[in-house]
Amino acid sequence: MLFSHLTSFNVDYLCVELRPGLLEMRLKDFMPALTTFTYIASRTRPSPTLREVVVTMGWNAVVGATVTGVVAVNLYNLYQRHRHYGGISAQAYTTEVLPLAKAHVIVGPVVMTQTRWGLLDLFCGGLRSINAYHPAALSCEPFPGESTTIAS
C-alpha cells in the first residue's frame, strides 16, 4: 500500500472509485446511522492497554508542563513590558512570534504521524481520496482497523 498507516481509508475509497455503484450504497447505509458519538466510539475504537495509557499520560504530562511553563514565562514578560513601558509594542511582539507562526506550519506534520500521512494522502489523492462529492462526505472517514475491502 502507498500509505500503510492509512490502509483502511485509502483502500476503502479506492474501492468506491473503482465501482461507483458502491457510492450510493455507502451513503445510503450511512445516512440512517447518524447516531451518537459515544456509540461510534464504543463500537469501533479498541481499548488501549494499561501500558499505552501510562505512556500516553506520561507524554501528556511532560508536554503539558512544558507548554504551561513557557506560557507562564511569556505572560510574566508581557506584564513586565506593560508595567515598564505602559503598553506592549505590537511591532516588537509580532516580530518575536512571527517565526513561531511560521514554524507551526511545519511542526504539526513533522511531529504527528497521523497528520503527516493524512495530509500526504489528501495531497496525493486530491478530492477522490476523501470521496468529496459532497462536503458532508468528509464525515465518512472510518476509524482505523475497521473492516475494509481491498481491490488489487
Added chain:
Amino acid sequence: MPNPDPGLTYLTLTATPAPTCPVLGPKFGAIHYQYVSLQHLTNTLVWRDWATRSPTLTPLAGWVSIAGGLVMSMCCSAHLILMLPIGVGMLLCSPAQPGRPCYTASGWWVGGATKLLAVLHVAAGSTVPTMRAAVNASLLKGVFASSEFLGLGAAMSGVGYLGPIWGTAHFLLVGLNLWVLGSTIQDWAVASPLLRRSSGLINIGSGLLLAALAPSSGYLASVPDGVAMALATPTRPAPAKTVTTTRE
C-alpha cells in the same frame, strides 16, 4: 461480498465490525490543523501591518490566504470560492483616508467579508451531526472519557487518535481565527489606536477552550497572544528631528 469483476482481486481485512456510522477522521483534523497554522501566520502579519501603519497589507498575508483556500478546497470547493476573493482583496485593499468614513475604505469591506465568512463557517459546521455529537460528548463526559486520547503526547506516541473532537476543535478554531483576522484588517483599515478588545478576548478564550479540549497541546500559547493583542500599541512615529538654528 461477491467479486463482480474477475479482473479484481478482493482481500478483506477484518479487525472490528464494519463502519456503520460516519466519523470525522484524521484527514479532516489534519487539513484544519494546517489551515489554523496558516491563519496564525496571516493574523500575525496583518497585526504587524496595523502596528506599523503600513499603507498596504503585506502581500504574503494575501498569498497565504489564497494558498489556504486552495488547500482547503480539497475538502470542499466552496473554500476556494470564498477564500480566493478575500485573498485577492487583501492584496489590493487600501486603508481609509484620514477624515473619511470607514466604509469608504476597501480594507474595511475586506475585513467585513472575512467576518461574514467566519459566521458562515461556524454555522455550516454546526449542521454536521458528527460535530455536534463530538462537542456534546466532550462537554458531557469530559475529554479523557471521550473516545480520543487527546493531547500532543498521545499523537506523538501514536496511541492517540486524531478523531472527531480534535477535528471539530480545529474546525471551530478556524472560524474564530477568521473573525479575529477580519477585525484586525478593519482595525488596520481605519488605523485604530488600539485593536478592538474582542480580538484579544477571542484569542484568550479560544486558547483556553482548545487547551481544555486537547490537553497538553500547544494551544495554551494563544493566551499570551490574546493578552498581547488586548494591550498592544502601534508603533509610535519617530519624533521629527527639530533643527535648531541659532541666529547670530
